[in-house]
Amino acid sequence: MTALSIRNLHAHYGKSHVLTGVDMAMDQGEIVAVLGRNGSGRSTMLKTIVGLVTPSAGSVRLGDHELAGAPAHRIVRHGISFVPEERLVFDFLTVEENLQVGQQPPVAGAPAWTIEQMYSYFPRLKERRWTKAGNLSGGEQQMLTLCRSLLCHPRIILIDEPTEGLAPKIVEGLVDVMQDIARRGVGIVLVEQKMTIALRIAGRCLVMGRGQIVFEGTPEALRGDAQTRRNWLEVA
Numbered sequence: 001m002t003a004l005s006i007r008n009l010h011a012h013y014g015k016s017h018v019l020t021g022v023d024m025a026m027d028q029g030e031i032v033a034v035l036g037r038n039g040s041g042r043s044t045m046l047k048t049i050v051g052l053v054t055p056s057a058g059s060v061r062l063g064d065h066e067l068a069g070a071p072a073h074r075i076v077r078h079g080i081s082f083v084p085e086e087r088l089v090f091d092f093l094t095v096e097e098n099l100q101v102g103q104q105p106p107v108a109g110a111p112a113w114t115i116e117q118m119y120s121y122f123p124r125l126k127e128r129r130w131t132k133a134g135n136l137s138g139g140e141q142q143m144l145t146l147c148r149s150l151l152c153h154p155r156i157i158l159i160d161e162p163t164e165g166l167a168p169k170i171v172e173g174l175v176d177v178m179q180d181i182a183r184r185g186v187g188i189v190l191v192e193q194k195m196t197i198a199l200r201i202a203g204r205c206l207v208m209g210r211g212q213i214v215f216e217g218t219p220e221a222l223r224g225d226a227q228t229r230r231n232w233l234e235v236a
Contacts, residue, residue: 003028003187004049004080004156009058009068011048018044020211022058026204028155031178031188033202033219035195035233041211042191043085046158049189050082051075062155063109079107079155085164087141091134095125095144098133102148110155111184118147121177139170146177156187163194175201195233199223207232 004026011019019041026032034042047053049060051072060068067075076082090098099115106112119126122143128136133144142162149157159178163171179201182188192198198205199219207215207222209232215222222228 003030003063004189005059005061006045006049007059007061009045009048009060010056011044011053012056013044013053018211019048019055019058022208022211022213024206024213024216026156026187026189028187029182029185030204031182031190031202033198033205034189034191034208035198035205035222036208037233037235040208040232042208043160044211045208046082046160046189046191049075050080050158052082076152076154077104077107079110079153081149081152081154081157083146083149083157083159083162085161087138087145089133089136089141089144089148092132094130094132095136096129098144098148099151102151104152107153107155110153111186112153113150115151118150121180122147122173139166142166142170142174146174150181150186154186156189157181158189158191160191161193162190163192163197171197 006022006024009019009022022045036042044053048055051070055068058068059066062078062080065078067078099118124140125143162174178188190198202219205217205219205222206213207228214232215228
C-alpha cells in the first residue's frame with residue numbers, strides 16, 4: 001500500500017532552485033534512506049514535504065490527501081512527523097513536559113504511541129524525566145525529539161541526520177528504535193550521512209544530486225554501483 005507519493009516536487013530559496021523535480025513513493029512500514037552530498041537537496045526535500053518550505057510546484061500525497069503547500073500543523077495532523085537535525089527541544093521545559101507538548105490525537109490508520117512507550121525505548125529519558133531539556137546531552141536531546149515526533153502518531157516520519165555527532169552506543173540504540181518503529185507500520189524517510197548505517201537499515205536507497213533523485217534501488221544495488229557512488233556520494 002503506497003502511503004506517501006511525491007511527484008515533480010520543486011522548491012526555491014529566493015532565486016535558488018533547490019528541488020528541481022523530485023519523484024518518490026513509499027509504503028507504510030518501509031525505511032527509505034536518502035543519501036547525497038551536502039547541498040544536494042535532501043533536507044530541503046524533507047522540509048518541503050512537511051510544510052516548512054513551500055513548494056513552488058508538484059504534489060505531496062499522503063493516502064488520499066493532497067498536502068503540497070498546506071501549513072505544517074495540518075500536515076502533521078494528517079500523519080507526517082519531522083525530526084529535524086537541529087533537534088529543537090523546548091529548553092525550558094522538562095523531558096516530561098516536552099513529551100506532553102508533542103501528544104496529539106490519534107491518526108486514522110497509524111499506530112498510537114504513549115509516553116510510557118517512549119520511556120521503554122529510552123530508559124535514560126525516564127531517568128531524566130524531570131530534567132529541563134536544555135540540560136540534556138546531545139544524544140538525549142535526539143532521543144527526546146524522536147519521541148516527541150512519534151507522539152503525533154505518524155504514518156510517515158521524516159528523520160534528518162539523527163546520528164550526527166553521537167557516540168556509537170547511542171547510535172546503535174537509535175537504529176534499534178527506528179527498526180522497531182518500521183516494524184509497527186510507520187514509514188521512515190531517513191536522511192543520513194553515514195552510508196554504512198543507511199545501507200544497513202533501509203530497504204531502499206535514494207541518492208540525490210542537484211535537487212533530483214539520481215539513483216533508486218536496494219542497498220545491494222547501491223553497493224554494487226561504483227559509478228553512482230563516485231559521481232554523487234564520494235568526496236574527491
